[in-house]
Each structure stands twice: as C-alpha cells, then as structure tokens.
Amino acid sequence: MKTRKLFSSRTGVVLALAILLQACATPPTPYDYSAFKQARPASLLVLPPLNDSPEVNATAGVWAQSVRPLAEGGYYVFPITLVAETFRQNGLDNAADIQEVSPQKLHEFFGADAAVYIRVIDYGTTYKVLSSDTRVAVEGKIIDLRSGQLLWQGQAAASSAEQQQNQGGLIGVLVAAVIKQISDTVTDAAFNYAAIADYRLLGAAQPNGVLTGPRSPHSQQAK
Amino acid sequence: MKLIAQATRGAIGIALASLLAGCATPPPKPLYAWENFPRLQYETLVPAETTPDEQITQLQLQAERAAVAGEALPPGFRAHLGMLYLSAGNQAEASNLWRAEKVAFPESALYMDKLLNRLGAPDTKQVKQ
Numbered sequence: 001m002k003t004r005k006l007f008s009s010r011t012g013v014v015l016a017l018a019i020l021l022q023a024c025a026t027p028p029t030p031y032d033y034s035a036f037k038q039a040r041p042a043s044l045l046v047l048p049p050l051n052d053s054p055e056v057n058a059t060a061g062v063w064a065q066s067v068r069p070l071a072e073g074g075y076y077v078f079p080i081t082l083v084a085e086t087f088r089q090n091g092l093d094n095a096a097d098i099q100e101v102s103p104q105k106l107h108e109f110f111g112a113d114a115a116v117y118i119r120v121i122d123y124g125t126t127y128k129v130l131s132s133d134t135r136v137a138v139e140g141k142i143i144d145l146r147s148g149q150l151l152w153q154g155q156a157a158a159s160s161a162e163q164q165q166n167q168g169g170l171i172g173v174l175v176a177a178v179i180k181q182i183s184d185t186v187t188d189a190a191f192n193y194a195a196i197a198d199y200r201l202l203g204a205a206q207p208n209g210v211l212t213g214p215r216s217p218h219s220q221q222a223k
Numbered sequence: 224m225k226l227i228a229q230a231t232r233g234a235i236g237i238a239l240a241s242l243l244a245g246c247a248t249p250p251p252k253p254l255y256a257w258e259n260f261p262r263l264q265y266e267t268l269v270p271a272e273t274t275p276d277e278q279i280t281q282l283q284l285q286a287e288r289a290a291v292a293g294e295a296l297p298p299g300f301r302a303h304l305g306m307l308y309l310s311a312g313n314q315a316e317a318s319n320l321w322r323a324e325k326v327a328f329p330e331s332a333l334y335m336d337k338l339l340n341r342l343g344a345p346d347t348k349q350v351k352q
Contacts, residue, residue: 043330057269064265071298072254076330079299081267082306082338111333191265215254 031208036151039144040221042214043076045112048084048095049138050119055190058123059095062138065195066118069203074216078112107145114144114151116202122157124190134189135159136197142210152210156200158193174199256294258285264303275307282307298328302335309342318342 046066051058067077086109092098099117106115122137141153174195204212211220259281266273282304289296305320318339325335 060265060268064261064268067264067297067299068257068261074254075298076328077298078331078334079302079306079324081264081303082299084268085306086338109334109337111330113330191262195261 029208031152033152033211035144035149036142036211037221039114039147039149039151040214041075041113041142041144041151043078043112044070044114044116044142044213045078045083045106045110045145046070046080046116046118047099048080048087050095050099051123052119052121053123055124058120058190058194061123061191061194062118062120062136062198065191065198066116066202068195069199069201070116070210070213072216073202073204073210074213074219076215078110083110103143103145103148112145114142117141117143118201121155123194125160133159133161134193135161136190136193138194138197138201140201154201154206154208154210156197156206158196158200160189160193254295255297256285256289256292257297258288260285260297260300260303264299267303267307275310279304279307279311296327298331299324301327302331314342 046063049059049062049066063080067080071077087093087098092101103115106112118138118140120136120138122135124136125132125134135157136159137155137157139153139155142151143149144151174192200206200209202210204210204216204218212218214221263273263278263281267278282300286296286300286304301320301324305317305324308314308320309317321335321338325332
C-alpha cells in the first residue's frame with residue numbers, strides 16, 4: 001500500500017513538472033531557421049515602418065522602439081535618424097517608397113547585411129465610455145540584402161487590456177515604464193506599448209523569434 | 224524514512240522553484256546603456272519635440288555616465304549625436320563622432336565613410352600594419 005501511494009504521488013510530481021516545462025517552452029510550430037542560419041547577418045537596416053493605423057506618429061514610434069531589441073539581440077542596427085535623413089536627401093520621404101527600394105541598392109549604399117521591414121497594424125488609444133484601451137500591433141520580416149532572400153517573419157502586439165505581470169529583464173523594464181506612465185499622462189501611451197510590441201516582435205529569445213546575432217554572448221548563429 | 228521523504232520534498236520544491244525562475248529570467252545585464260536614447264530618436268523623427276541643443280546636452284551626459292559605469296553606448300548613439308552636432312553647425316564634432324561610430328561598430332564603416340565624404344572631409348585612411 002505504502003509503496004503504491006509513494007509511486008502515485010511521484011507520478012503526480014512528474015506530471016506537474018512536465019506541465020510546467022511545457023508551459024515554459026511550447027512553441028506553436030517550430031520556425032524554419034535554415035535560411036537565417038545560413039545567411040548569418042551581423043548588421044540590420046530597419047526601414048521606416050508602413051503604417052496602417054490612423055495615428056501619424058506610428059511610423060516614428062515603432063521605428064524608434066525597434067532599435068533596442070535588435071541591438072540587445074546582438075546586431076549592429078543602423079542609426080535610424082541618420083538613415084531617415086539619407087533617404088530624405090535622396091528624395092525618399094515616405095515609408096512605402098523606401099520599402100520599395102531594391103535590396104541590392106540598400107546593400108550597396110548602407111553596407112547592411114539584412115533589412116527589417118515592419119508594418120504597423122494598430123497604434124493608439126481608443127476611448128470607450130468607462131475605459132480606454134491602448135494597443136500596438138506590428139508585423140515584420142527580415143530580408144537578406146545580399147541575396148534578397150526572406151530570413152524571418154513574425155507578428156506581435158501589446159495592449160493595455162492585457163494583464164501586466166511581474167517580468168524580469170528588458171520586458172520588465174518596458175512594462176514598468178507603462179505602469180509609471182499611468183500616473184503621468186496618457187498622450188504618449190502608444191509609444192510605450194510600441195516598446196513592448198517591438199520587443200515581442202524582434203527581441204531575442206521569443207518563441208519563433210529573431211535569432212540572436214554575433215554581438216550577443218548567447219549568439220544562436222553558427223560560428 | 225521521514226527524513227528522506229522531507230529531503231525529497233525539499234528537493235522537489237527547489238526544482239520547482241528553479242523551473243519557475245527559469246521561465247522568467249532572461250539574460251542578466253543589457254549589452255548597452257540605453258537610458259532615454261529610444262525616446263530621443265523618436266523626438267528627432269517627430270519634428271519639434273526637442274531641439275538639437277537640448278538633445279546634445281542630454282546625450283553628452285548619458286555618454287559620461289556610461290563611461291564612468293564602464294558601459295557600452297548603443298549602436299547608432301554616436302552617429303545620431305554626430306547628426307545633431309551637424310544640424311547645430313558643428314561639422315568637426317560631427318565627423319569625430321561618425322568616425323567614433325565606425326571604430327565602435329565596424330559594421331557601419333561603409334555608411335559612415337559615405338557620410339564623411341559628403342561632409343567634404345574625406346576620411347584619412349589609416350593604414351593598418
């Protein structure tokens with residue numbers, strides 16, 4: 001009797017462990033990283049994001065927040081403000097025209113290994129009778145500028161409607177900024193949610209996310 | 224027996240705790256000192272939020288704090304600051320900073336050289352031994 005009882009409780013523990021492990025690490029379907037791993041990009045040119053939202057500052061907000069997750073992921077990220085200036089001096093003022101420039105031209109001019117193409121789906125705050133909801137949704141892809149090949153694509157969102165829990169690391173800092181801002185103003189709420197959405201889209205160690213680059217101590221690119 | 228059972232329970236507790244912690248602990252220290260840099264880039268892209276002079280002051284202080292703390296400045300930091308100096312009319316400081324970007328991040332060399340050439344101050348090529 002006693003041994004059987006012991007056995008069953010151990011089974012319970014094993015099951016609990018299995019469930020926990022699964023909760024930690026269930027990727028939807030494993031992403032095919034073969035092209036990414038073969039290309040091994042070291043430098044990324046983030047192009048100004050296309051904007052499907054009615055908010056005029058969405059392109060700037062999502063663009064400015066895209067640099068940190070990629071750089072912390074181990075990539076050199078080209079200076080977006082200078083890049084914007086360079087495009088402007090070449091007569092390219094809007095994101096749609098810039099995202100049409102051929103990969104070869106971008107590679108020749110900037111010397112970037114790959115470019116990041118982002119589209120903003122949602123950006124801003126909607127006001128309801130009793131509450132407001134701030135939401136940022138983005139999708140992105142990385143294209144190798146040397147071959148024109150698609151290396152990765154994904155999508156992510158962040159919203160004030162979701163439960164913001166205690167989280168460590170960079171995402172914890174980003175969430176803290178959102179919580180702090182509640183006591184400040186609501187005007188720039190979307191800019192802070194853009195940080196979270198961009199981190200979920202482009203940050204390292206996201207399920208099916210961007211692989212870490214050569215400047216990361218945890219680089220996932222084969223040496 | 225009781226002791227063993229207790230020890231096992233303890234071990235399971237620790238295992239569970241470390242598993243849970245494993246879920247929520249990403250890499251300990253960031254690679255770069257970001258501070259307000261993302262925000263300042265945004266304010267440059269959305270005109271008339273801050274003037275170049277205000278940003279230069281903020282970024283210089285950030286660079287000093289990072290140097291004291293022994294932290295690295297993010298990619299694009301020096302390039303961005305150089306652009307601000309250029310818009311404030313300080314061409315010499317702009318080219319210094321773009322060269323510094325190239326030294327810190329050789330990935331930027333081709334682009335920085337293009338910008339330096341446009342400034343009319345071709346980069347003095349340093350011959351490597």
